[in-house]
Amino acid sequence: MAIAGRNSDQFSLRFPDGMRELIRQMASKNGRSMNAEIIFQLERAYGANEKSEATAS
DSSP, X not given: OOXXXXXXXXXXXXXXXXXXHHHHHHHHHHTOOHHHHHHHHXXXXXXXXXHHHXXXX
């Protein structure tokens, strides 16, 4: 997993109703901050796509 810090790229986004609370709950369950949970889930989603695209060519 990439290590992000205060000097990393930042991006503001709006969550649909209820999603922020869901992320908060999952982060707490997994022992991560909300930011770390979001990064973890994005890496899972896009990491899988990168692998499948690389093997498809």
